[in-house]
Amino acid sequence: MLTGYSVLITGAAEGLGRGIALAAGSAGASVVVSALNQAGAQDVGNEIRVRGGIAIAIACDVTQRADIEAAVAVAKAEFGRLDAFVHNANDSGAGARAVEEIADRDWNGPVAVGLRPIFFAAQAVLPALVESQGSMVLLTSPAAIDGTATLPVYSAVKGAQRALAKSLAREWGPLGVRVNAVSPSAVTPALAAYLEREPHMRPHMLKRAALRRMGDAEHDIGRALNFLIGRDARFMTGQTLIVSGGAMML
Secondary structure (H helix, E strand, C coil): CCCCCCCCCCCCCCCHHHHHHHHHHHHCCCCEEEEEHHHHHHHHHHHHHHHHCCCEEEEEECHHHHHHHHHHHHHHHHCCCCCCCEEECCCCCCCCCHHHCHHHHHHHCCCCCCCCHHHHHHHHHHHHHHHHCCCCEEEECCCCHHHCCHHHHHHHHHHHHHHHHHHHCCCCCCCCHEEEEECCECCCCCHHHHHHHHCCCHHHHHHHHCCCCCCCHHHHHHHHHHHHCHHHHCCCCCCCCECCCCCCCC
């Protein structure tokens, strides 16, 4: 599906980012695996190469504009083009707290990692995406659509991501560049740790999903990303694709 494509993914050392990177590599893309944790990024890059794919791994602190610009430059230098930029890096911030318990500082991480880097990336990546007629994909959350009690900061930032995707889609559409978002539900290290702390939530989550299972980061979420990035989605922009096994429906 992605043979000949070049894809740059942020926060790709583990969890959803790792699954997305592995799926893109398996679909034939040349993958730039970027993460704050360079050793983790190297591990994912090695996994892609062991499978016969093409990947490079780089350290990238998405809170730093220069790091994002450097990552885009590496993709162009190594692969000659960039077809997709996937922003997956995330900071859940204060965690689950009632709004009266949240301090001003609890906004800093989610905005710095989840929102502001999209502006940095948009400015850095547009010329390459115009050249390739490519796309940007933002990883949002069901919390952005339905809201989540005790996660007001996270929900607000994820909702802002959806709004920003729409704004960029309208601005870049005449240039042939698409912008979409994905709202995923999948097993990640963070979710596994949460379910270990709160085991009673597992049956609730399974019952809520129409397909009665939790998603797999690579095979369920990553393949959906491949579709959005690829040629078959060339008439889709400004949309949020919900990939949750029917846990959320619109």
